[in-house]
Amino acid sequence: MNSDVKNIAIFASGEGTNFTALCDSFRKEKLPINVKLLVCDHRNANVLNRAKKEDVPTFVINFKDYPDKAAAETVIAKKLAETGIDFILLAGYMRIVGPTLLAKYEGKIINIHPALLPKFPGRHGIEDAYQAGVDETGVTIHWVDSGIDSGKVIAQRAVPIYKDDKLSELETRIHATEHKLYPEVVKQLLERGEM
Numbered sequence: 001m002n003s004d005v006k007n008i009a010i011f012a013s014g015e016g017t018n019f020t021a022l023c024d025s026f027r028k029e030k031l032p033i034n035v036k037l038l039v040c041d042h043r044n045a046n047v048l049n050r051a052k053k054e055d056v057p058t059f060v061i062n063f064k065d066y067p068d069k070a071a072a073e074t075v076i077a078k079k080l081a082e083t084g085i086d087f088i089l090l091a092g093y094m095r096i097v098g099p100t101l102l103a104k105y106e107g108k109i110i111n112i113h114p115a116l117l118p119k120f121p122g123r124h125g126i127e128d129a130y131q132a133g134v135d136e137t138g139v140t141i142h143w144v145d146s147g148i149d150s151g152k153v154i155a156q157r158a159v160p161i162y163k164d165d166k167l168s169e170l171e172t173r174i175h176a177t178e179h180k181l182y183p184e185v186v187k188q189l190l191e192r193g194e195m
Helices: 017-029 047-054 069-083 099-104 125-132 167-191
Strands: 006-012 033-040 058-060 087-090 109-113 136-143 153-160
Touching: 006 017, 006 069, 017 033, 017 047, 017 167, 033 047, 033 069, 047 058, 069 099, 109 167, 125 136, 125 167, 136 167, 153 167
Parallel strands: 006 033, 006 087, 033 058, 087 109
Antiparallel strands: 109 136, 136 153
């Protein structure tokens, strides 16, 4: 494993359970990762409370304060550069990363998606799979490109959908799988020197 410490920014928009799972795993595994920043686009998101408990600095950006996405992402990119960020982990970040950030962090942004891509891309992956009546869905970790959930897949893990499932039960299984798979994948990428 590369012993150089990697400075990571985690981007999230909501509850922050993947943020916590990642931080817990990095600490437990003693990985050479420093979570230097949480970037959040909702000032009242619970993930901000989680970051405070983890003693991770936060950067909250309101995209409505900028004339366009490129302007907002320029501000984010400047903050990332000031903080010395090497990689970005998207963990429930509900925005499409635009060309401004992609250009600065090409090949250095990873996303988690709650479905087995290429099936059920977009923001409602769990619900879309549930409504489709399929018997299996899952979790995908992928590199971020200019499309919507279209980057090269790094890892996937299947999650069954049972006939008598409620949507909330499927969501619970998906989130439990996310909380295990995402940290495992980051560790594997570090071990292979891909981070």
